[in-house]
Every structure is written in structure tokens, then in C-alpha cells.
Amino acid sequence: MMMYASHLECSVCSTTYDLDQVIGTCRCGEPLLTRYRLDAVRRDLSPADFVHRPNTMFRYRELLPLSERSSPVSLGEGMTPLLKADRLAQALGMQAGKLWIKDEGLNPTGSFKARGAALGITRLRELQVKKAILPTAGNAGGAWAAYGSRGGVGIVVIVPQRAPDVNKGEAELAGAETYVVDGLISDAGKIADKLAQENGWFNVSTLKEPFRLEGKKTMGLEIAEQLNWRLPDVVVYPAGGGVGLIAMWKAFQELRELGWVTGDLPRMVAVQATGCAPIVRAWQEGRSESQHWDNAETIASGLCVPKPKGDKLMLQALRESRGTAVAVSDDEIRAAHRTAGRLEGMIICPEGAAAVAGLEKLVQSAWIKPDDEVVVLNTGTGLKYPHLFNLDLKQLR
Ligand SMILES: *Cc1c(COP(=O)(O)O)cnc(C)c1O
Numbered sequence: 001m002m003m004y005a006s007h008l009e010c011s012v013c014s015t016t017y018d019l020d021q022v023i024g025t026c027r028c029g030e031p032l033l034t035r036y037r038l039d040a041v042r043r044d045l046s047p048a049d050f051v052h053r054p055n056t057m058f059r060y061r062e063l064l065p066l067s068e069r070s071s072p073v074s075l076g077e078g079m080t081p082l083l084k085a086d087r088l089a090q091a092l093g094m095q096a097g098k099l100w101i102k103d104e105g106l107n108p109t110g111s112f113k114a115r116g117a118a119l120g121i122t123r124l125r126e127l128q129v130k131k132a133i134l135p136t137a138g139n140a141g142g143a144w145a146a147y148g149s150r151g152g153v154g155i156v157v158i159v160p161q162r163a164p165d166v167n168k169g170e171a172e173l174a175g176a177e178t179y180v181v182d183g184l185i186s187d188a189g190k191i192a193d194k195l196a197q198e199n200g201w202f203n204v205s206t207l208k209e210p211f212r213l214e215g216k217k218t219m220g221l222e223i224a225e226q227l228n229w230r231l232p233d234v235v236v237y238p239a240g241g242g243v244g245l246i247a248m249w250k251a252f253q254e255l256r257e258l259g260w261v262t263g264d265l266p267r268m269v270a271v272q273a274t275g276c277a278p279i280v281r282a283w284q285e286g287r288s289e290s291q292h293w294d295n296a297e298t299i300a301s302g303l304c305v306p307k308p309k310g311d312k313l314m315l316q317a318l319r320e321s322r323g324t325a326v327a328v329s330d331d332e333i334r335a336a337h338r339t340a341g342r343l344e345g346m347i348i349c350p351e352g353a354a355a356v357a358g359l360e361k362l363v364q365s366a367w368i369k370p371d372d373e374v375v376v377l378n379t380g381t382g383l384k385y386p387h388l389f390n391l392d393l394k395q396l397r
């Protein structure tokens with residue numbers, strides 16, 4: 001029974017913690033990162049070994065905090081298609097064959113949040129945690145509810161009144177105790193913190209526990225495997241809490257250390273909405289930390305995070321990868337949403353549409369060159385956003 005994960009390490013003060021303890025954040029309050037004995041992974045495993053593995057994200061179990069004895073709580077998440085988008089590439093003036101969209105909308109519960117919840121619940125079950133709580137205004141609640149029910153871990157979800165009905169409904173339908181509160185996601189977060197403290201429930205808010213990030217890391221591992229252990233020049237990601245961006249960057253660094261990929265790592269791009277762009281502002285001002293974004297508002301609800309807990313890690317990933325951050329307006333998001341449907345037949349989520357709009361801006365400004373190979377993340381299915389459908393139908397008489 002070998003676990004290749006060795007310990008948890010604070011992302012800021014480097015204090016280390018045992019993996020077998022139930023712990024959320026460092027005692028300094030900052031996020032914890034899972035560290036591995038990569039030399040042992042390199043010795044025991046090679047990329048060819050993955051070919052015959054199950055077609056889910058758990059195929060990468062040596063690069064997750066799991067042992068051979070772990071039994072994953074799975075609904076078939078991961079190994080989502082990496083689709084070539086030649087018609088979109090052509091419309092943007094990019095070279096054919098160089099643009100890919102990774103379609104996370106095919107995950108259980110319709111978004112990549114399934115990856116974080118699948119690993120999170122697998123670990124919580126192993127650690128014998130009985131109940132967990134999270135605030136959410138979007139896809140996280142439904143994902144944690146689904147995996148919680150499947151794994152036998154109780155889930156409490158706190159949702160702001162203004163969150164879409166589909167997100168309240170999916171959490172409730174998948175068996176979570178679902179509470180609606182007045183106010184914003186930050187208010188839901190405070191209530192979740194308080195209830196977690198009072199009741200001894202584990203708090204699985206974004207980056208207040210280490211496993212969601214490791215689950216999302218599998219997006220980066222899959223991109224490498226699906227490109228036959230090659231990495232693209234640029235990865236474009238719609239960043240809210242930023243977990244996916246931080247996680248993919250961690251994946252790429254681990255793959256480089258393993259020697260499974262060579263050459264430059266991708267330049268990471270964080271796309272945000274002009275109505276809530278704390279990372280873009282911090283990036284432009286050269287800061288290593290963001291400042292709270294007042295009156296945040298955008299149709300891309302997953303990007304509406306006024307002060308991400310992972311801001312320092314996100315900005316660090318942008319710096320280290322020689323990436324950038326760019327903001328797009330809701331009108332640009334709407335236009336990209338339509339473009340993806342019309343050119344590629346993909347009903348993408350507004351966050352994915354933001355990423356496509358960001359790509360367009362960076363191609364126009366020549367930050368992305370026509371022959372750069374680019375992977376854009378569509379983080380969820382557009383079918384969960386019927387409130388954004390703008391039906392423009394002709395009447396047949
Ligand atoms: C949560 C969410 C995001 C933002 O994810 P982070 O990794 O926290 O930045 C983007 N798109 C969708 C569809 C989401 O549900």
C-alpha cells in the first residue's frame with residue numbers, strides 16, 4: 001500500500017502537515033498544497049502505463065493523495081474531450097490545428113467542479129469525516145452534493161438568494177441540506193464558516209481544504225496525456241477562485257519534474273469579467289495580492305469572486321509562467337457564447353465564453369501569435385444556464 005503523496009505544505013510559510021490528519025488550512029490561514037515523492041513516481045511509473053487505465057481522472061492516482069487501497073468515489077468524471085476548434089481558429093485568424101477546447105461540460109453535474117468534489121469526498125470518506133459544508137453561488141454545491149451522497153458524506157450547502165435556481169435545485173436534488181440566505185456569496189461564506197465552527201463540520205470552501213485543488217489538477221494531467229505528453233504554448237482559463245488555474249500550473253510543474261514533458265511550460269492566462277476583475281487589476285498594477293472588488297457583477301457567475309483566497313497563488317502562476325490576465329465585458333461574453341455554438345456546435349457556459357472572448361482579445365493584441373498552440377478551458381455546460389438563452393426565433397406562419 002503505497003501513497004506517493006507525502007505531506008501537506010503551506011503555500012506561504014512552508015509549514016508541513018501530516019496527510020492523515022483532518023486539516024483545512026495552515027495555522028497561518030493560507031492554503032495547503034499536497035506534495036509528492038516524485039522520484040518514487042518516476043521510478044515506478046511511466047506515461048505508457050496510463051494507456052490501459054480507467055477512463056476517469058482517477059487514472060492518475062499516483063499523482064493524487066490516494067493509495068492503492070483507496071476506493072474512489074466516482075461518477076465517471078474526467079477524461080473530457082480535448083476538441084480541435086479549427087473553425088473558431090480560422091475566424092480568429094489563428095492557424096488551423098492549433099486551437100483546442102477542453103470541454104469540461106461533459107463531467108457529471110455539468111462542470112469541472114466534479115473533479116474537486118470527487119477527490120474531496122474520496123479523501124473525506126477515508127479520513128472518516130461525516131459532514132461538510134460549503135457556500136456556493138454556482139456549480140460547486142451540486143457537485144459536492146452529488147459526490148457526498150454517492151460517498152456517504154453529509155453535505156450542507158449555503159446558497160445566496162440570487163443564485164440561479166438550477167444550482168439551488170441540483171444541490172437539493174442530489175441530497176444536500178440546502179439553505180438559501182439573503183446577501184452575496186461573501187455573506188454565505190461567513191455563515192458557512194460560523195456553522196462549520198459551531199457544529200464541527202468540515203469546511204470545504206474554495207482553498208479552505210487542500211483536495212479540491214488536487215482533483216482539478218487532473219485537467220492539466222489530461223491535457224498533457226491527450227496531446228501525447230506534449231504541452232501547449234498557452235492555456236486560457238476563466239478564473240474566479242482560480243483553483244483550476246493554480247491546479248493546472250501545479251500539474252505542469254510536477255510533470256516537468258517527472259521528466260514526462262520537456263521544454264517550456266504553457267503561459268497561463270486568467271480571464272475575468274470587467275464587472276469583477278480583481279486579478280486583472282492586481283496583475284496590471286504589478287501586485288502579488290488582489291484587493292477586494294466592490295459591487296462585483298457579471299453574467300459569468302463562476303467568475304464573480306471579489307477577493308479570491310488563492311489570489312497570491314494565481315498571480316504567482318501568471319508570473320512564473322510568463323502569462324497574463326485579461327478582462328472581458330458581459331457583451332463580449334454573450335457574443336463569444338453565440339460564436340462557439342455557431343462555429344463549433346458547442347453550448348458552452350458563460351465562463352467558458354469569457355475564456356473564448358479573452359482568447360480573441362489576446363490574438364488581436366498579438367500576445368498570442370497565430371501559430372501558438374492554445375488550449376481553452378470550457379469549464380461547464382451551457383445547458384445549466386437557460387436564464388442566459390436569448391431566444392431569437394423566427395415565427396413560422
Ligand atoms: C467555479 C467555476 C469557475 C471558476 O473556477 P475557479 O477554478 O475557482 O477559478 C469557472 N467556470 C465555472 C463553470 C465554474 O463553475
Ligand SMILES: [Zn+2]
Nearest residue numbers: 010013026028
Ligand atoms: Zn502557513
